[in-house]
Amino acid sequence: xxxxxxxxxxxxxxxxxxxxxxxxxxxxxxxxxxxxxxxxxxxxxxxxxxxxxxxxxxxxxxxxxxxxxxxxxxxxxxxxxxxxxxxxxxxxxxxxxxxxxxxxxxxxxxxxxxxxxxxxxxxxxxxxxxxxxxxxxxxxxxxxxxxxxxxxxxxxxxxxxxxxxxxxxxxxxxxxxxxxxxxxxxxxxxxxxxxxxxxxxxxxxxxxxxxxxxxxxxxxxxxxxxxxxxxxxxxxxxxxxxxxxxxxxxxxxxxxxxxxxxxxxxxxxxxxxxxxxxxxxxxxxxxxxxxxxxxxxxxxxxxxxxxxxxxxxxxxxxxxxxxxxxxxxxxxxxxxxxxxxxxxxxxxxxxxxxxxxxxxxxxxxxxxxxxxxxxxxxxxxxxxxxxxxxxxxxxx
Amino acid sequence: xxxxxxxxxxxxxxxxxxxxxxxxxxxxxxxxxxxxxxxxxxxxxxxxxxxxxxxxxxxxxxxxxxxxxxxxxxxxxxxxxxxxxxxxxxxxxxxxxxxxxxxxxxxxxxxxxxxxxxxxxxxxxxxxxxxxxxxxxxxxxxxxxxxxxxxxxxxxxxxxxxxxxxxxxxxxxxxxxxxxxxxxxxxxxxxxxxxxxxxxxxxxxxxxxxxxxxxxxxxxxxxxxxxxxxxxxxxxxxxxxxxxxxxxxxxxxxxxxxxxxxxxxxxxxxxxxxxxxxxxxxxxxxxxxxxxxxxxxxxxxxxxxxxxxxxxxxxxxxxxxxxxxxxxxxxxxxxxxxxxxxxxxxxxxxxxxxxxxxxxxxxxxxxxxxxxxxxxxxxxxxxxxxxxxxxxxxxx
Numbered sequence: 001x002x003x004x005x006x007x008x009x010x011x012x013x014x015x016x017x018x019x020x021x022x023x024x025x026x027x028x029x030x031x032x033x034x035x036x037x038x039x040x041x042x043x044x045x046x047x048x049x050x051x052x053x054x055x056x057x058x059x060x061x062x063x064x065x066x067x068x069x070x071x072x073x074x075x076x077x078x079x080x081x082x083x084x085x086x087x088x089x090x091x092x093x094x095x096x097x098x099x100x101x102x103x104x105x106x107x108x109x110x111x112x113x114x115x116x117x118x119x120x121x122x123x124x125x126x127x128x129x130x131x132x133x134x135x136x137x138x139x140x141x142x143x144x145x146x147x148x149x150x151x152x153x154x155x156x157x158x159x160x161x162x163x164x165x166x167x168x169x170x171x172x173x174x175x176x177x178x179x180x181x182x183x184x185x186x187x188x189x190x191x192x193x194x195x196x197x198x199x200x201x202x203x204x205x206x207x208x209x210x211x212x213x214x215x216x217x218x219x220x221x222x223x224x225x226x227x228x229x230x231x232x233x234x235x236x237x238x239x240x241x242x243x244x245x246x247x248x249x250x251x252x253x254x255x256x257x258x259x260x261x262x263x264x265x266x267x268x269x270x271x272x273x274x275x276x277x278x279x280x281x282x283x284x285x286x287x288x289x290x291x292x293x294x295x296x297x298x299x300x301x302x303x304x305x306x307x308x309x310x311x312x313x314x315x316x317x318x319x320x321x322x323x324x325x326x327x328x329x330x331x332x333x334x335x336x337x338x339x340x341x342x343x344x345x346x347x348x349x350x351x352x353x354x355x356x357x358x359x360x361x362x363x364x365x366x367x368x369x370x371x372x373x374x375x376x377x378x379x380x381x382x383x384x385x386x387x388x389x390x391x392x393x394x395x396x
Numbered sequence: 397x398x399x400x401x402x403x404x405x406x407x408x409x410x411x412x413x414x415x416x417x418x419x420x421x422x423x424x425x426x427x428x429x430x431x432x433x434x435x436x437x438x439x440x441x442x443x444x445x446x447x448x449x450x451x452x453x454x455x456x457x458x459x460x461x462x463x464x465x466x467x468x469x470x471x472x473x474x475x476x477x478x479x480x481x482x483x484x485x486x487x488x489x490x491x492x493x494x495x496x497x498x499x500x501x502x503x504x505x506x507x508x509x510x511x512x513x514x515x516x517x518x519x520x521x522x523x524x525x526x527x528x529x530x531x532x533x534x535x536x537x538x539x540x541x542x543x544x545x546x547x548x549x550x551x552x553x554x555x556x557x558x559x560x561x562x563x564x565x566x567x568x569x570x571x572x573x574x575x576x577x578x579x580x581x582x583x584x585x586x587x588x589x590x591x592x593x594x595x596x597x598x599x600x601x602x603x604x605x606x607x608x609x610x611x612x613x614x615x616x617x618x619x620x621x622x623x624x625x626x627x628x629x630x631x632x633x634x635x636x637x638x639x640x641x642x643x644x645x646x647x648x649x650x651x652x653x654x655x656x657x658x659x660x661x662x663x664x665x666x667x668x669x670x671x672x673x674x675x676x677x678x679x680x681x682x683x684x685x686x687x688x689x690x691x692x693x694x695x696x697x698x699x700x701x702x703x704x705x706x707x708x709x710x711x712x713x714x715x716x717x718x719x720x721x722x723x724x725x726x727x728x729x730x731x732x733x734x735x736x737x738x739x740x741x742x743x744x745x746x747x748x749x750x751x752x753x754x755x756x757x758x759x760x761x762x763x764x765x766x767x768x769x770x771x772x773x774x775x776x777x778x779x780x781x782x783x784x785x786x787x788x789x790x791x792x
Contacts (some may be wrong), residue, residue: 001622002592005561006506006651014660017462038459045457053668054450061441061638063434066413091766096492096640099662108404114510121737128661132528134508165401242457242667244492254400256630262411263525266495271638272449272668276457314686 007134012127015357022340023351033340034375034383039174039321041374043054043291045276049095052270052279053322064268067260068247069096072278076247079281082275083206085219085230091251091359093259096269098204098233098246099125105166105229105248106133108258109198112210115163116200117156121148121324121358121365123172123174123202136163139360144368147239147315148176150184153191162389166198166229167191172205172215175323175358175370177317179209186315189218192227198255202231204246205320207288212294213318223240225251236321238280239291243273282286298373299337311389327391332356332369350386403530408523409671411753425593429736430746430779432770434568435717437770438588439635439690441672442683448675449668459665463656464490464643468674472643475677479625479746487647494667495521495640499564501625502529504654506592511559512596513699517544517720517761519570519598519661525530527747527784534560535756539766543711544572549587562594562625567613568601571754571766572720573713575605578612585614588623593654594651595620598627600642601716603684606692607701609714611630621647634676635687639669653775663702692716694769694776701769701780705787715770723787728765729753730792739786745780746782 016038023033068072073089080087095101096381110116112134120128120139130137137158142148156167167188172179180188193198201218209215218228233246248259303323306314311328329335333354354367373380400486412434419429428658469485473599475511491497506512508530516535524534532585534555538544552563564586568575575686576584588595605611614624629642646656699719701715707724723730729750751764 001648001650002505002561002588002594004654005505005507005510007507008654008657011503011654011657011661013657014462017660040458043455044455048568050454050457053522054452056450058446059440060438061446062436063637096666107401107402107407109398110405111401115403123662125661132503132658132661142606161695165398181482192398238692240457241459242664244664252397258400258404258407261404261409261524262405262528264413265407265528267521268638268640268641270492270666272670272672273666276668314454317777339713357647364763 007131010131012028015124016353019336019351022337026340026349030347033349034379034386035385036371036375037351037353039236039374040241041236041321042376043294043337045239046280046287048275048282049238049240049280052275056272056275061271061325064274066184066263066268067319068269068274072274075281076194079166080249083217087219087249087251088284089251091249093248093250093256093263094269094274095246095263097244098202098235099129101231101246101248102129104201104259104262105200105231106130106135107262108255109137110165113163114165115161115323116166116168117159117164118168119151121175121355121362123170124138124357125393127360137150137360141361141364142176143187144313144315144324148173148178148324150180150187153187156191160195164195164197164290165249166200168200168202170202172319173203173207174320175322175355176315177320179312179319180200180216183218185218185221189221189224190234193297197227198232199231200229200231200241201229204231204233204236207237207319208292208295208301209319211318215319219249224355227252231256234277234280235287238283240276240280245269245273245277294335295373301377302371302373302380302384305381309388323371323373324368325371329367329394329396331396335394336369338396339390340393345389348382348386350383357367403506403527403658406527408520408527411520412749415732415736415747418733422745422758426743427740428744430775430782431745432767432771433747433749433781435768435770437476437635438631438772439687440556441635442676442679444678445634445636445672445676448556450669452668452671457667460667460670462659462745464488464651464662464665464670468670471674471677474604474646483645483647486649487645487652488721489644489652489659490665490670491642491644492713494631495525495626495642495784497627497642498525498646498653499528501627502526502531503658504651506531506561509559510561510566511557513555513560514564515547516756517571517751518567522564523756524665533681533756537760538572538758540709540720541558544569544574544720546576546627551584552587556591558622560591560593564596564598568600568605568715570601570716570772571718571751573716573717573718574712575609576612579616581612581614585617585620589619593623594625596624596625596627600629600632603633604688604691604717606695607713607714611715615645623648625651630673630676634679636672639672641665641669641673666726687785691769694773697773698767699775699778700775705784719767719769721765721767722764725790725792727792728763731790732765733772734790734792735786739789741782741785744782745777746779
């Protein structure tokens with residue numbers, strides 16, 4: 001029997017999805033499961049985007065342009081300009097999700113055995129994309145005690161080797177909800193310039209910032225034009241996770257030229273989803289105001305409810321729609337599985353994402369979980385109550 | 397300025413798309429360009445697939461399941477069973493195009509520096525996917541003189557090293573139109589079994605076979621269950637290139653388990669396109685009968701017109717919708733570009749795909765082109781006339 005490759009073996013299982021079979025079992029037993037485990041919002045997709053697809057007059061569902069149509073890229077540039085990101089259509093390659101944008105970025109700037117530095121905890125699939133590209137993730141641990149702020153820049157500098165090609169951040173962060181200050185972005189910029197590294201920023205949660213704090217894009221930093229690469233996606237912005245449309249943005253046209261070759265090899269992004277994404281740019285500001293208001297309320301309610309549980313430490317996220325919590329358990333993987341397998345209260349239980357999968361340092365984050373506040377307030381409150389009851393009853 | 401990686405540099409430019417700027421210039425000059433260069437059919441997408449999307453009642457465009465829904469995979473299995481391919485839903489991972497299916501396959505079974513053997517000429521993007529995976533393509537040249545039949549199996553065996561992980565075929569072939577006989581498939585099967593290699597077959601043109609000849613899938617070969625991997629796509633079957641839905645199929649569940657990890661890392665395939673693809677399985681047989689009849693007529697008309705041009709050698713394709721032609725020119729890349737830049741007849745010219753990009757042996761196929769018969773008969777005839785006139789006038 002021919003063998004799977006070492007790379008195939010090393011591909012990590014999704015930490016968010018590995019509990020899914022237990023959730024399915026729970027549902028089969030008739031238990032209602034509240035899903036705080038995934039970043040799938042319950043927010044409605046803008047009607048203008050859905051209508052564009054419903055009212056299409058396509059007769060032949062043809063390939064789109066590999067890099068995305070000029071019209072769509074021009075409109076995207078206008079959107080970015082409104083967010084103090086001065087780019088034009090030649091700086092953009094449309095991709096099949098933010099996932100593909102990151103794959104193209106890594107494929108363009110790294111070779112087998114290269115390294116990228118990422119503050120941890122980080123979005124778990126960065127591990128998978130790194131394994132797929134044959135590169136190594138060098139984590140720099142951030143701490144729940146200061147809300148997962150940027151670790152001291154010296155900690156980054158110490159890890160730089162000739163194999164280091166980039167620093168990758170997610171801003172605002174998944175899973176941390178941390179929003180980098182301009183001062184922190186400037187520290188990263190100076191480091192990138194000093195060592196001639198790329199600074200890749202996954203900014204798919206740009207819109208979701210709270211407490212009146214401003215988002216600072218790596219693309220707005222003067223002098224960083226050759227070094228900055230932005231990853232973006234329509235998934236969260238318009239609650240269109242199933243569109244699978246994103247883009248890679250850079251003023252460095254060697255990067256764009258190379259990403260285009262990857263884009264051409266896979267021919268095009270999905271045509272219906274491109275229609276929806278282009279139309280979504282017409283979404284009225286009111287939609288965002290309402291959505292941000294809703295998330296902000298959920299965030300406050302969730303944090304304040306979590307803070308009331310004894311021995312639970314919770315971070316104070318300023319962006320995205322996640323928060324990290326430290327639980328009085330030894331092994332949050334086991335606890336999360338136990339909640340699905342053995343626990344219920346009045347026929348209900350809750351599913352969370354154990355945080356260990358968001359760390360690449362072995363053993364880190366073992367008592368932490370990520371909570372996505374993508375449910376309505378009542379459901380959030382009930383979920384936290386279930387969590388509290390489960391912690392009381394957990395034998396582990 | 398930080399540098400693009402060696403891999404990024406080595407990613408090949410799409411040979412089909414590199415002439416696009418010249419075609420665009422020609423159009424700007426007012427010249428009508430007949431496109432024989434890409435596999436984008438003019439055939440209408442089945443109405444049942446388009447309707448499924450038009451009549452959708454989605455309010456939140458959510459992620460789909462990473463591996464595709466159970467319903468869709470079950471229906472796909474039923475479709476395959478009708479084609480003498482005995483698989484069930486557990487043998488299938490739905491992907492974002494056939495492209496992604498091949499990426500998942502290569503990512504699952506190869507490591508950096510490994511080799512795959514491919515009869516050439518082959519679909520140009522196999523090069524790109526190989527570079528992206530850090531593996532080497534070992535070509536075995538087939539010849540226009542026998543219609544690009546399978547080269548002697550000894551030629552394959554000679555190239556097998558400890559780094560060889562798979563043999564990859566496209567059946568029916570793009571760009572050759574060649575349809576492998578069962579005898580040829582059995583030869584490949586015996587070689588794969590003898591050396592414990594995977595046999596990957598890109599069968600996206602399965603439906604497009606002519607002259608009453610039968611298609612033989614690697615998935616129908618007894619004893620090859622652990623070794624066979626099939627790549628498939630809805631793109632050509634339903635003229636839905638813009639859907640970007642495909643799948644990887646194998647009875648080897650180590651392969652499927654590994655491909656699933658890649659699928660989870662990129663979250664899901666596009667939701668609208670999945671709806672269209674599932675509905676497309678309801679397409680009445682009549683649609684295919686009409687489409688195959690149309691392609692078959694085009695094929696006959698095209699081949700017979702090409703054969704009438706002096707010093708043009710043309711293969712006799714039995715499947716897909718491409719044919720290869722050898723022209724009395726030294727450099728078909730230059731000739732194809734010249735047709736777009738310098739040639740026109742009554743305001744019209746033609747765009748073809750130079751074949752050099754379908755070979756990985758340097759210098760091979762330099763006087764060949766690939767013609768896609770994806771246009772109506774009158775346009776095909778006019779295109780061949782333009783080709784004949786261009787050959788007369790070409791100074792190169």
